[in-house]
Amino acid sequence: MNDSRSIRFHYLLRAVILLAFALYIGHLVQQDALHYYVAPKLARWVQLCPIPLTLMALSLAIQALFGKGNVLCDCEHRLPHSIFKSTALYGLFLFPLLLGFALPDRALGSMAASKKGISFSSLPSETTNAVRFESIDPYHEELTELAKILYGQPTIPVYSDIFSETLGAIDMYKQQFEGKEISVSGFLYRDDSETPENIFAIGRFLVQCCTADATPFGMLVDSGKLKSLPTDTWIEVRGKLQIVQYKGQEMMQIRAEAITPIAQPTTPYIYTSADSITAWKALTNTANPTK
Amino acid sequence: MVHLIRTLTTLSPLKLLPLLLPISFLIIIGFIWVPNQLELLDNAYIDTFKTGFIGILLEALPFVLAGALLSSLLRVFIPDEMISRWIPRQALPAILFACLLGIIFPVCECGMIPLVRRLIHKGMPVYVAIVFILSGPILNPVVYGATLTAFRNHSELAYARMGLAFVVACIIGLIIYATVKKSPIRLSVQRETDNTHHNNSRGGKLAAVFVHTSDEFFEMGKYLIIGCLLTAGIQTFMVQDSLAAIGDKPLGSYFFMMGLAFVLSLCSTSDAFVASTFVHSFPAGALLAFMVFGPMLDFKNSLMLLSLFKTKFALYLFFLIFSSVFIGAVLMSLWL
Numbered sequence A: 001m002n003d004s005r006s007i008r009f010h011y012l013l014r015a016v017i018l019l020a021f022a023l024y025i026g027h028l029v030q031q032d033a034l035h036y037y038v039a040p041k042l043a044r045w046v047q048l049c050p051i052p053l054t055l056m057a058l059s060l061a062i063q064a065l066f067g068k069g070n071v072l073c074d075c076e077h078r079l080p081h082s083i084f085k086s087t088a089l090y091g092l093f094l095f096p097l098l099l100g101f102a103l104p105d106r107a108l109g110s111m112a113a114s115k116k117g118i119s120f121s122s123l124p125s126e127t128t129n130a131v132r133f134e135s136i137d138p139y140h141e142e143l144t145e146l147a148k149i150l151y152g153q154p155t156i157p158v159y160s161d162i163f164s165e166t167l168g169a170i171d172m173y174k175q176q177f178e179g180k181e182i183s184v185s186g187f188l189y190r191d192d193s194e195t196p197e198n199i200f201a202i203g204r205f206l207v208q209c210c211t212a213d214a215t216p217f218g219m220l221v222d223s224g225k226l227k228s229l230p231t232d233t234w235i236e237v238r239g240k241l242q243i244v245q246y247k248g249q250e251m252m253q254i255r256a257e258a259i260t261p262i263a264q265p266t267t268p269y270i271y272t273s274a275d276s277i278t279a280w281k282a283l284t285n286t287a288n289p290t291k
Numbered sequence B: 001m002v003h004l005i006r007t008l009t010t011l012s013p014l015k016l017l018p019l020l021l022p023i024s025f026l027i028i029i030g031f032i033w034v035p036n037q038l039e040l041l042d043n044a045y046i047d048t049f050k051t052g053f054i055g056i057l058l059e060a061l062p063f064v065l066a067g068a069l070l071s072s073l074l075r076v077f078i079p080d081e082m083i084s085r086w087i088p089r090q091a092l093p094a095i096l097f098a099c100l101l102g103i104i105f106p107v108c109e110c111g112m113i114p115l116v117r118r119l120i121h122k123g124m125p126v127y128v129a130i131v132f133i134l135s136g137p138i139l140n141p142v143v144y145g146a147t148l149t150a151f152r153n154h155s156e157l158a159y160a161r162m163g164l165a166f167v168v169a170c171i172i173g174l175i176i177y178a179t180v181k182k183s184p185i186r187l188s189v190q191r192e193t194d195n196t197h198h199n200n201s202r203g204g205k206l207a208a209v210f211v212h213t214s215d216e217f218f219e220m221g222k223y224l225i226i227g228c229l230l231t232a233g234i235q236t237f238m239v240q241d242s243l244a245a246i247g248d249k250p251l252g253s254y255f256f257m258m259g260l261a262f263v264l265s266l267c268s269t270s271d272a273f274v275a276s277t278f279v280h281s282f283p284a285g286a287l288l289a290f291m292v293f294g295p296m297l298d299f300k301n302s303l304m305l306l307s308l309f310k311t312k313f314a315l316y317l318f319f320l321i322f323s324s325v326f327i328g329a330v331l332m333s334l335w336l
Helices: A004-030 A040-048 A050-066 A083-102 A110-116 A138-151 A160-172 A276-287 B002-009 B013-041 B043-077 B080-086 B091-104 B109-121 B126-135 B141-150 B152-179 B187-193 B204-237 B241-248 B252-264 B271-276 B284-296 B299-308 B311-335
Strands: A155-157 A181-189 A199-206 A215-222 A234-246 A249-261
Touching: A004 A040, A004 A050, A004 A083, A004 B204, A040 A050, A040 B043, A050 B043, A050 B204, A083 B043, A083 B204, A110 A181, A110 A199, A110 A215, A110 B043, A110 B204, A138 A160, A138 A276, A160 A199, A160 A215, A160 A249, A160 A276, A181 A215, A215 A234, B043 B109, B043 B204, B091 B126, B091 B152, B109 B126, B109 B204, B109 B299, B126 B152, B141 B152, B141 B271, B152 B284, B152 B311, B204 B252, B204 B299, B252 B271, B252 B284, B252 B299, B252 B311, B271 B284, B284 B311, B299 B311
Parallel strands: A155 A181, A215 A249
Antiparallel strands: A181 A199, A181 A234, A199 A215, A234 A249
């Protein structure tokens, strides 16, 4: 197909679509909403994408507007002939843009958690620790160190930077942490109607790469006589840790003493931390500069 | 309109074949979705779908662009003979060379197809290209690191994944070398070999690179978007717990995991994390099959491969991948 007018039209339309993608990514970055969709380490690469996209759009536009008619040809990559195929192709590309711009950016919530199933522990149930704070193998050493540090705190704070590691450390040494005070924030998740209203989970989505692998992660809470809040509310829970049996497994649960609704944090997801001990030190230093 | 009718009436059964596979999958998914039709109006579903869809799309975007850009740079700047000079003549060294290429170029499978099509044009033999396609997405440091992280407590699964991927890629490469003599590339793709095409585009070679990149992007992008739509749909509408019951069946769990890997079409860096969520309900061998089959063959990939290769060859390749991964995973699970 050598119809240069048709080729120019296709090129221009493609240039517009590519530019729209670049603008959409820019829009997400400007709204600080990119992290709703991809993990920080990947976000860097996504932020670079508008550059090649714009260059592609520019090159296409130049060909379309200034290219000599007899040179323009699509022998190699055939452009769609019929209106039907063209609409299908460009419609497909416009659909994500439409969805992206039209609907608001939201973090994953209970709905997604209920499809994936929340996990309360990152460790297999066989790990038992008969001896106080001794690690079983080299991997667990880091969590053991963290557990020792956490144990020394009057109230265990769960920082979002080391959320999964903190909960993992507590879960590893259930007996030792029983009765300790803890303070954690997350979204309120209720899984099925069988569990009474005062038993729910406080959770966050653990993201490794992007929303496809986002796994809900959290801890059980028993709110007792406290006023119950709707699902998906962002809350901060303060209470005492206790060991309970849940669905046939031993789990840590927080007996809540205070539940406060909070604003959804700007980074609602959690990510694994490369070194939780260093992160802890950095976080506690900024919290207590006089130390 | 007349054109449409003419196209429909001239469709022969063989032309429909490439579409049958994705259509049958869509029908199966449809049956799973239909009970939830009424829930489509519920905002929570649309929000979750949108977040999942855009998330997966954005995650794959840098890789697709990188693959298209690399392929386009190859086309414009590297002459044909250079590639054929680098590849060893004998089968075994060539296969090992392809695995090495896979380690050096950590391109997600979405970006791989345009690059491989370009390499085949430049003279890479098909069996070497196949080994590259199969081993590339798995045998690289990024994926190895991701798998180790996801399976911290079961690091043997990471080693097994690398080992199985290597063995499967080599075996399939050898089988193809031995059994496929005629070029399996689609005729329509073969006609693109005219490299004497004068480059008179405005802006010279640099502009030509970007124009070709955009061509590749639009060609591969359509499969990417369809794959993302499907994955996001599954994540939004399918409950993962109900799948756990299937994990108890000995061999059925393997088929299920491989089917899931096919339909989910996850990038090879994140599929390890998804697999780790199943570690309590499925046997190690099934998870291994999930992690090796997925990057080699999934919904997105299969569409792209069907667009590159003749249908018979593509189906032959799918069968080889499926059976070797299945047999390999079962054998490996005896050792794990």
